[in-house]
Amino acid sequence: MASTTHETMGGRVAIVGTGSRAAMFVRGIVARPSSSVVAFCEPNSIRAAYYNELLVSLGAPEVPVYQPEDFKKMLREENVEIAVITCIDALHDLYIVPALEAGVQVLTEKPMTTDVEKCRRILETVQRTGQHLTVTFNYRYNPVHELVKRTISEGRIGEVLSVHFEWLLDTVHGADYFRRWHRQKSNSGGLMVHKAGHHFDLVNWWIDAEPETVAGFGKLAFYGEEAGKKHGWAKEYERARGSAEAKDDPFAIHLETDPTLKRIYADAESEDGYHRDQNVFAPGIGIEDDMSVMVRYNTGATLTYHLTAYSPWEGYRVMFNGSLGRLELEVVESQYRLPSSEDGMDGLIHGNQALPHAGGATVTLHKLWNEPENLPVKVEHAAHGGGDVRMLSVLFGPTPGQVAETGDASKQSANERDGALALAVGLLANESFRTGKFVDLESLNLPLY
Known part of the structure; x- marks a missing residue:
């Protein structure tokens, strides 16, 4: 299995997903005159606003934010040349496939996707379009x-x-x-x-x-619940924020103690209900x-x-x-x-x-x-x-x-x-x-x- 040689990319970049991993790409792209971030695709407006603030702090202008259902519209309207996929793993194919079909270069965080049907869909799109993608195995x-x-x-x-x-x-x-x-x-x-x-x-x-x-x-x-009780580590809270019991749990994290985690997760959960600090010994x-x-x-x-x-x-x-x-x-x-x-x-x-x-x-x-x-x-x-x-x-x-x-x-x-x-x-x-x-x-x- 030969290694793949990659030509250097450059141009107008859209970032899909604004969790913590996106920051590396945003900083890296802004630092290079040959590339620029031109759009975010992100359903959570609070998290997207944080990333626009990051752009401004790096000397770049704010960019439009598109909802996931407007991904194809974003590619057209913003003349996107490169799509960087950093959203939840199971959603990667929803953006990889239409980007390849539109002739856009694609970089995706690993894993490329999460099940065989989605993997087959991506590979078939590559074969049909002749467009390849890069998986960022850092x-x-x-x-x-x-x-x-x-x-x-x-x-x-x-x-x-x-x-x-x-x-x-x-x-x-x-x-x-x-x-x-x-x-x-x-x-x-x-x-x-x-x-x-x-x-x-x-x-x-x-x-x-x-x-x-x-x-x-x-x-x-x-x-998990069963093993946690068996080994004596279990606590009963659902998530650490607001829980007195979590204060003494060595496995808990407290989002408010880190500025980045607070901004992109704790402050943003009012929009999507996502809790970044769930109990590791919870059921389910x-x-x-x-x-x-x-x-x-x-x-x-x-x-x-x-x-x-x-x-x-x-x-x-x-x-x-x-x-x-x-x-x-x-x-x-x-x-x-x-x-x-x-x-x-x-x-x-x-x-x-x-x-x-x-x-x-x-x-x-x-x-x-x-x-x-x-x-x-x-x-x-x-x-x-x-x-x-x-x-x-x-x-x-x-x-x-x-x-x-x-x-x-x-x-x-x-x-x-x-x-x-x-x-x-x-x-x-x-x-x-x-x-x-x-x-x-x-x-x-x-x-x-």
Whole structure:
């Protein structure tokens, strides 16, 4: 599976969805003279007003705000050349498809979408129109991940025979997916789709392979009403705002303590009723917090993957076993966490900041019959390990005075096929959780070829 080379974008940009992730794109676009934000598509006027204020603070003019049902009208009236999709995952296809049909360039946050029917619709639109899209897998641009890709591509461990990937989300950041819209699979596809898609794309890309068969087990082991009562963490409140009981809950977040969270969520909930601070031990949570997955690839390589969303520390370990040796990656994004009331909200506003108590990263090469070699790494913790900044440089070109990306990062943008293959692993894992069976990629009947 070859990497996709992306030509630099530029022009009139519309942002669809004004949650926290949109801020990275707004700041990045305004910083580049070749591009400008010309419209927002957002049903919540309070949240949209916050983003217009952000534009003004960055020296850009306010822009019109369109309702979702007026998306096509916005594309025409504002002469939109690029649509950036940052809304709820399950709604991505509602904007990707008409934008492609209108000949507009599309950038979408990962995951590309959340179920097989929507994925098929996107792929069929690509085939029908000849228009492609970019899925913003920002982890590909992380310098440490680039080093892993380069080391494997150079053949330093030979043929990759198996991979083990362990990912740990802590009890502040990990808990956050159980407080908000992600807690329902109908919105996010669960963590196998919304978050693990990062890693499934990385593995596909690292080992240059495509998934064929997936099996797994998933459970809600820690969060939710039943597990919370079992382990003694449960509280009875529905959401933290206005709750006396939540003040002493180490799993609660308090939106009013962070200016951004207050403006785009607490102040905006009067319009749409969305509560960003729900109780992680409430009934009705529909996603898993502990997942074990096995994947077989078309190269014969296998992956074992485990995600834990309630760990005391946050980070990941990846081990590649090859015919000439072994490569090991360890990243400690946070060595430990204190409750949000003590650590603050760092790391909760989607990658803007490093997590508190950040650790380091190591990449170790173990060649057969040789001493281990620690490869030199450049560690960045904010903005997804430096991936966000480098991704924006590749997609929209460098900012004034910034050196253009001409190395590895310039060659690794992901298209709709990459998005579909990462999504497929998560979808197949969810199906295996449900049925207890091995599931093949062919069963999805996706028009990939």
